Amino acid sequence: xxxxxxxxxxxxxxxxxxxxxxxxxxxxxxxxxxxxxxxxxxxxxxxxxxxxxxxxxxxxxxxxxxxxxxxxxxxxxxxxxxxxxxxxxxxxxxxxxxxxxxxxxxxxxxxxxxxxxxxxxxxxxxxxxxxxxxxxxxxxxxxxxxxxxxxxxxxxxxxxxxxxxxxxxxxxxxxxxxxxxxxxxxxxxxxxxxxxxxxxxxxxxxxxxxxxxxxxxxxxxxxxxxxxxxxxxxxxxxxxxxxxxxxxxxxxxxxxxxxxxxxxxxxxxxxxxxxxxxxxxxxxxxxxxxxxxxxxxxxxxxxxxxxxxxxxxxxxxxxxxxxxxxxxxxxxxxxxxxxxxxxxxxxxxxxxxxxxxxxxxxxxxxxxxxxxxxxxxxxxxxxxxxxxxxxxxxxxxxxxxxxxxxxxxxxxxxxxxxxxxxxxxxxx
Amino acid sequence: xxxxxxxxxxxxxxxxxxxxxxxxxxxxxxxxxxxxxxxxxxxxxxxxxxxxxxxxxxxxxxxxxxxxxxxxxxxxxxxxxxxxxxxxxxxxxxxxxxxxxxxxxxxxxxxxxxxxxxxxxxxxxxxxxxxxxxxxxxxxxxxxxxxxxxxxxxxxxxxxxxxxxxxxxxxxxxxxxxxxxxxxxxxxxxxxxxxxxxxxxxxxxxxxxxxxxxxxxxxxxxxxxxxxxxxxxxxxxxxxxxxxxxxxxxxxxxxxxxxxxxxxxxxxxxxxxxxxxxxxxxxxxxxxxx
Numbered sequence: 001x002x003x004x005x006x007x008x009x010x011x012x013x014x015x016x017x018x019x020x021x022x023x024x025x026x027x028x029x030x031x032x033x034x035x036x037x038x039x040x041x042x043x044x045x046x047x048x049x050x051x052x053x054x055x056x057x058x059x060x061x062x063x064x065x066x067x068x069x070x071x072x073x074x075x076x077x078x079x080x081x082x083x084x085x086x087x088x089x090x091x092x093x094x095x096x097x098x099x100x101x102x103x104x105x106x107x108x109x110x111x112x113x114x115x116x117x118x119x120x121x122x123x124x125x126x127x128x129x130x131x132x133x134x135x136x137x138x139x140x141x142x143x144x145x146x147x148x149x150x151x152x153x154x155x156x157x158x159x160x161x162x163x164x165x166x167x168x169x170x171x172x173x174x175x176x177x178x179x180x181x182x183x184x185x186x187x188x189x190x191x192x193x194x195x196x197x198x199x200x201x202x203x204x205x206x207x208x209x210x211x212x213x214x215x216x217x218x219x220x221x222x223x224x225x226x227x228x229x230x231x232x233x234x235x236x237x238x239x240x241x242x243x244x245x246x247x248x249x250x251x252x253x254x255x256x257x258x259x260x261x262x263x264x265x266x267x268x269x270x271x272x273x274x275x276x277x278x279x280x281x282x283x284x285x286x287x288x289x290x291x292x293x294x295x296x297x298x299x300x301x302x303x304x305x306x307x308x309x310x311x312x313x314x315x316x317x318x319x320x321x322x323x324x325x326x327x328x329x330x331x332x333x334x335x336x337x338x339x340x341x342x343x344x345x346x347x348x349x350x351x352x353x354x355x356x357x358x359x360x361x362x363x364x365x366x367x368x369x370x371x372x373x374x375x376x377x378x379x380x381x382x383x384x385x386x387x388x389x390x391x392x393x394x395x396x397x398x399x400x401x402x403x404x405x406x407x408x409x410x411x412x413x414x415x416x417x418x419x420x421x422x423x424x425x426x427x428x
Numbered sequence: 429x430x431x432x433x434x435x436x437x438x439x440x441x442x443x444x445x446x447x448x449x450x451x452x453x454x455x456x457x458x459x460x461x462x463x464x465x466x467x468x469x470x471x472x473x474x475x476x477x478x479x480x481x482x483x484x485x486x487x488x489x490x491x492x493x494x495x496x497x498x499x500x501x502x503x504x505x506x507x508x509x510x511x512x513x514x515x516x517x518x519x520x521x522x523x524x525x526x527x528x529x530x531x532x533x534x535x536x537x538x539x540x541x542x543x544x545x546x547x548x549x550x551x552x553x554x555x556x557x558x559x560x561x562x563x564x565x566x567x568x569x570x571x572x573x574x575x576x577x578x579x580x581x582x583x584x585x586x587x588x589x590x591x592x593x594x595x596x597x598x599x600x601x602x603x604x605x606x607x608x609x610x611x612x613x614x615x616x617x618x619x620x621x622x623x624x625x626x627x628x629x630x631x632x633x634x635x636x637x638x639x640x641x642x643x644x645x646x647x648x649x650x651x652x653x654x655x656x657x658x659x660x661x662x663x664x665x666x667x668x669x670x671x672x673x674x675x676x677x678x679x680x681x682x683x684x685x686x687x688x689x690x691x692x693x694x695x696x697x698x699x700x701x702x703x704x705x706x707x708x709x710x711x712x713x714x715x716x717x718x
Contacts, residue, residue: 080458080676081458084458087459088459104457104685105457105458107457108457108458108459108460109459109460111457111460111461112459112461114459114460193569193660194569194655194659194660195655195657196660197657246547247546247547247566248546248547248566248569249569250566250569250570250659250660251544251545251546251566251567251568251570251660252545252546252547252569253541256545256547388477388685389477396659397659397661397662398661400659400660400661401660401661404570404571404661406661422477
């Protein structure tokens, strides 16, 4: 006998299948044959880049490229794990932000064949070789660099003007300025000693001027080592300088540093160009300048620690590789560089770009980054960063320990030598 | 009946742990091919280049247990004792004591970071205001005070829990015992030391075991107050922050090593497991004796 329930169930199943097929067919048409613009998914750790990609999308569309861009920014501390989990699941963005080389994170993506060499597909003619070095390995260029950072001393111009100070050209002049300010009740330096990375950065930025790049070059090839008296002297200079830092500086964070500097409670900070946007937001009237760490002798030129912040890489399993490549090709142009710097207030990695005129500090820093950048370094971007423990690993804890008088400048040098020489062949 | 529980346990506890155990035998940066290295990671952690950091962190965990036991249990017991008297306002005080427990660790870390700021934090300002300037410290900026400070904040946050547990136990003691003791001429101190304290020992043992487990798994409050580097100069580094730095690199670290991180996790497990078994044993025995 005919069962009406069974009939309706069969009918419902049939309709479901038909609907499913229709929907699947429709979807396929959208993906392949329709006019819908390909969507390029970009993942990064920089929230400040959202307006950059909005403008890039508009610019590409104005150039007749039918491409849509969706940018997602994750907190820097979560970005790498989010990316790794997605890539392991054979998904993820079409373009991913990657950190510089040498570095375990980016190297892992290269070794896992998630990144595609971009040589021959992107015109890298607008980048200096110094910038490209941070994203090249084995003769391949793995990403399009997006920003360069410059670190050094930022100073309050009002305070300097009030005391008639010029930017110091020697270390002794710097100490003299600090001494004068302190005697007059002004905090010469605000140091975020709680954040160990900032102290490691301080050591590295001073290192390119004292002992200097020639010494670092010899260090990298093993002609000298961390026990050299020149490095011990550098440690001693830094340790002696701490008398000019704010009281209890080891307990202060970078957020507190930013507030103190922007609100003009301290004259100088050892920091990076990325901090300038925040200072201006905290105090729009605040005027500040930059100078590289002065050398011991003014006949030696001061050098600036400049490093590439990161790059855009093409995911090997991108669904829209051609569109993604088009976006990457655009991100290697001066046009992109101008958009980037105007939107973020940071130095684009693209060379020969006009920095926004309303940001003189950026104009100055961009100029210095192309003229006095140190060629040899031992912090981020250095060959010594390729293994563990790196100078960075040791300096983070070591600088705090030295500043707290738990180890001497010589012992800090010994820690560096003992640690890095465990794996860095030229030092063995 | 047990199947759903077994499935959940297998999916969320047993399987991830087995994977972690297996991972500790590999060198793996988190993606791409894994390289089998046998017990090399264990050698590095226990006797190699990571051993100094590992044993220092382990020592900090042990210190965390001892100090947090003292800072939580003794004040918790004394406050519970005071509340058990039933004076006016007891209920309000119970709520007040428990409020910090409802705050997330991140908020607690942030708030205390502000309170302990060496320049303008209210802690040092208060000390100055009452003429105790000599006691002002860079609380989180000194290798001597940073870890005890974090432990004190942890104790402050958890105090409500200990008070409630002790209070429930004190209220549960048979009132006739107190009456009998007083009729026999026992003083209040004797009532506390001869009746209440012995009656609370099973609770103390349970809380102590839990304290060991929590102390050796601690991560969040240290991360919230002194960051992944657990400074100054590693003076607040515990196994949890050490694992975080090794496995995920921390901020700006040059290296990431899931295998090495899994090794640290396995060793934490080896430390905590016997204590956990002992805890289950205590609970079982108590259930049987009821």
